[in-house]
Amino acid sequence: MTIITTTIHDIYQARPHVYAHLRPTPLYPYQGLSDLVGGRVFLKHENHQPVGAFKVRGGLNLVAHLTEEQKKGGLFTASTGNHGQSIAFAARAHGVKATIAVPEGANPGKVAAMRGLGAEVIFHGPDFDSARQWIAEVADERGGTFVGPTDEPLIHGVGTYGLEIMEERPEVDVIIVPVGAGSGVCGTAIAAKTINPKIRIIGVQSAQAPTQYQSWAQGRPVEAEMKTIAEGLATRISFANTQAIMKKYLDDFVLVEDSAIEEAVRLLLIHSHNLVEEAGAAPLAAALTLGHVLRGKNIVLVVSGGNISIERLTTIVGG
Amino acid sequence: MTIITTTIHDIYQARPHVYAHLRPTPLYPYQGLSDLVGGRVFLKHENHQPVGAFKVRGGLNLVAHLTEEQKKGGLFTASTGNHGQSIAFAARAHGVKATIAVPEGANPGKVAAMRGLGAEVIFHGPDFDSARQWIAEVADERGGTFVGPTDEPLIHGVGTYGLEIMEERPEVDVIIVPVGAGSGVCGTAIAAKTINPKIRIIGVQSAQAPTQYQSWAQGRPVEAEMKTIAEGLATRISFANTQAIMKKYLDDFVLVEDSAIEEAVRLLLIHSHNLVEEAGAAPLAAALTLGHVLRGKNIVLVVSGGNISIERLTTIVGG
Numbered sequence: 001m002t003i004i005t006t007t008i009h010d011i012y013q014a015r016p017h018v019y020a021h022l023r024p025t026p027l028y029p030y031q032g033l034s035d036l037v038g039g040r041v042f043l044k045h046e047n048h049q050p051v052g053a054f055k056v057r058g059g060l061n062l063v064a065h066l067t068e069e070q071k072k073g074g075l076f077t078a079s080t081g082n083h084g085q086s087i088a089f090a091a092r093a094h095g096v097k098a099t100i101a102v103p104e105g106a107n108p109g110k111v112a113a114m115r116g117l118g119a120e121v122i123f124h125g126p127d128f129d130s131a132r133q134w135i136a137e138v139a140d141e142r143g144g145t146f147v148g149p150t151d152e153p154l155i156h157g158v159g160t161y162g163l164e165i166m167e168e169r170p171e172v173d174v175i176i177v178p179v180g181a182g183s184g185v186c187g188t189a190i191a192a193k194t195i196n197p198k199i200r201i202i203g204v205q206s207a208q209a210p211t212q213y214q215s216w217a218q219g220r221p222v223e224a225e226m227k228t229i230a231e232g233l234a235t236r237i238s239f240a241n242t243q244a245i246m247k248k249y250l251d252d253f254v255l256v257e258d259s260a261i262e263e264a265v266r267l268l269l270i271h272s273h274n275l276v277e278e279a280g281a282a283p284l285a286a287a288l289t290l291g292h293v294l295r296g297k298n299i300v301l302v303v304s305g306g307n308i309s310i311e312r313l314t315t316i317v318g319g
Numbered sequence: 320m321t322i323i324t325t326t327i328h329d330i331y332q333a334r335p336h337v338y339a340h341l342r343p344t345p346l347y348p349y350q351g352l353s354d355l356v357g358g359r360v361f362l363k364h365e366n367h368q369p370v371g372a373f374k375v376r377g378g379l380n381l382v383a384h385l386t387e388e389q390k391k392g393g394l395f396t397a398s399t400g401n402h403g404q405s406i407a408f409a410a411r412a413h414g415v416k417a418t419i420a421v422p423e424g425a426n427p428g429k430v431a432a433m434r435g436l437g438a439e440v441i442f443h444g445p446d447f448d449s450a451r452q453w454i455a456e457v458a459d460e461r462g463g464t465f466v467g468p469t470d471e472p473l474i475h476g477v478g479t480y481g482l483e484i485m486e487e488r489p490e491v492d493v494i495i496v497p498v499g500a501g502s503g504v505c506g507t508a509i510a511a512k513t514i515n516p517k518i519r520i521i522g523v524q525s526a527q528a529p530t531q532y533q534s535w536a537q538g539r540p541v542e543a544e545m546k547t548i549a550e551g552l553a554t555r556i557s558f559a560n561t562q563a564i565m566k567k568y569l570d571d572f573v574l575v576e577d578s579a580i581e582e583a584v585r586l587l588l589i590h591s592h593n594l595v596e597e598a599g600a601a602p603l604a605a606a607l608t609l610g611h612v613l614r615g616k617n618i619v620l621v622v623s624g625g626n627i628s629i630e631r632l633t634t635i636v637g638g
Binding site (some may be wrong): 023024027028032045047048050052081109112113117256266269272273274275277306307308309310313314318319 | 342345347350351364366367369371380428431432435436535585588589592595596625626627628631632633636637
């Protein structure tokens with residue numbers, strides 16, 4: 001059994017490291033979305049972060065906790081998306097070198113973004129898993145620090161947006177959070193449930209990549225097929241530490257179809273004028289399926305990020 | 320000759336009224352945009368405001384300066400866009416009633432947004448000018464306060480984003496600002512030029528609605544045709560007070576084609592993952608035409624707002 005070591009105190013301790021480089025993000029109500037959902041809907045705008053996603057909070061906390069020797073050795077990680085940009089941003093903020101492995105054929109825009117943030121990007125292998133295994137070995141050989149997707153300092157850092165929600169809107173009844181590797185939902189749940197045990201925390205994953213959901217529901221690691229279009233939800237495996245936290249803190253976990261996620265991206269463009277990536281739109285898709293459970297409630301949808309490509313956007317709005 | 324009465328001191332005085340309800344907006348660098356423009360490009364994210372545009376700063380300052388009697392009488396204005404939402408937001412924040420006239424056939428989404436903010440919305444007349452003239456009379460009859468688009472307290476309030484730029488990035492060389500009625504560019508120019516007289520402030524308007532540009536260039540009120548697709552730039556007449564400030568403070572004023580503005584909306588989606596309305600994209604369109612003037616400079620593009628409709632977005636990205 002995995003022991004849960006993270007507490008809200010870790011999140012408070014992360015806060016100065018996060019706010020040394022970032023400001024709190026907005027939490028705005030939207031009338032159009034409230035009308036659709038049937039409760040009062042607020043969006044937590046993690047898409048307004050530099051690099052466009054919540055993960056940068058975790059990266060900053062992780063780098064701040066490195067020893068001087070670890071800083072000299074540099075950070076090594078693998079990513080095809082927001083995690084890589086976040087680690088690159090945090091590393092640069094602290095004058096640390098970041099080396100990021102991406103699979104051959106990775107999105108050139110994201111590679112350019114990571115390089116623009118000063119990271120060394122290396123193409124390796126046909127897929128994410130092979131890039132990740134390889135870069136972990138490289139880190140070991142070179143005396144560097146490998147960063148995995150659910151390392152505890154990342155959970156502590158991203159939990160700061162959960163604290164922001166609870167401080168700004170103590171009247172919140174429900175928070176719906178997208179689940180990828182699980183750092184976001186775990187940080188949020190620990191912050192929110194510790195402050196208000198009556199709050200409901202609902203995770204959401206794509207029905208086209210349900211491994212975390214199935215592992216949570218069955219209480220054991222389950223592998224499931226992964227063919228979602230939502231990059232931020234595209235996990236192939238479950239993670240022991242985030243599963244343990246979700247098992248303890250999540251009130252519900254729902255699956256939504258990729259097609260419903262795409263419709264939610266469209267609705268967010270119309271009603272909030274925000275460009276939201278697929279994972280960040282999944283909470284709205286979930287809210288629209290939950291029906292009467294949300295009626296009259298104060299509901300926060302965590303818009304985890306905005307990094308959607310113009311090709312995907314064109315498909316979604318252009319039909 | 321119009322006397323300029325606004326100074327940076329007015330903007331400092333506006334600040335507590337603005338920050339009682341809003342946070343400073345982000346000013347982020349973007350590598351992809353920097354590569355395109357050939358200087359270091361920062362976006363001032365006024366599209367991250369509640370109601371999605373910079374004008375809310377002005378509205379909050381204006382309402383804060385009303386007398387108790389004026390507050391009781393309520394605010395009256397006309398708007399087809401961001402101004403109306405901003406006045407509605409500010410009025411609600413202070414418990415004041417807002418009545419907003421819109422022309423018959425006004426965008427239902429924007430009407431719903433204003434009503435969602437608690438404003439009374441009245442349809443009147445075939446176009447904006449007739450709605451505006453009528454609501455000014457109504458305000459007079461009912462003992463209310465009519466708000467025009469370039470009232471000085473609005474300029475003082477919106478100037479607070481100019482101060483934010485100068486405080487956060489004192490190294491800025493150039494600020495490019497869209498010009499509608501002119502409150503944004505005037506507030507910015509007064510703040511920035513007072514702090515750093517060497518900074519260059521560049522206004523931008525659509526070539527399809529050049530009345531403010533032509534009036535500025537010729538030093539007298541000029542009427543020009545108005546057929547731009549950029550709602551925030553769609554002025555039919557010039558304004559004496561903002562023209563006087565622009566005459567004194569603007570280093571340059573450029574016109575860009577509507578087609579270049581649409582391309583800039585696309586480029587902002589790709590490189591910043593922000594949904595930006597046409598007026599807010601005009602500074603990027605201008606930067607892309609200015610060429611070597613900007614090379615190696617630190618350039619702020621003011622993204623004045625994000626309120627673009629899904630129909631316009633579809634046209635732009637779906638082609």
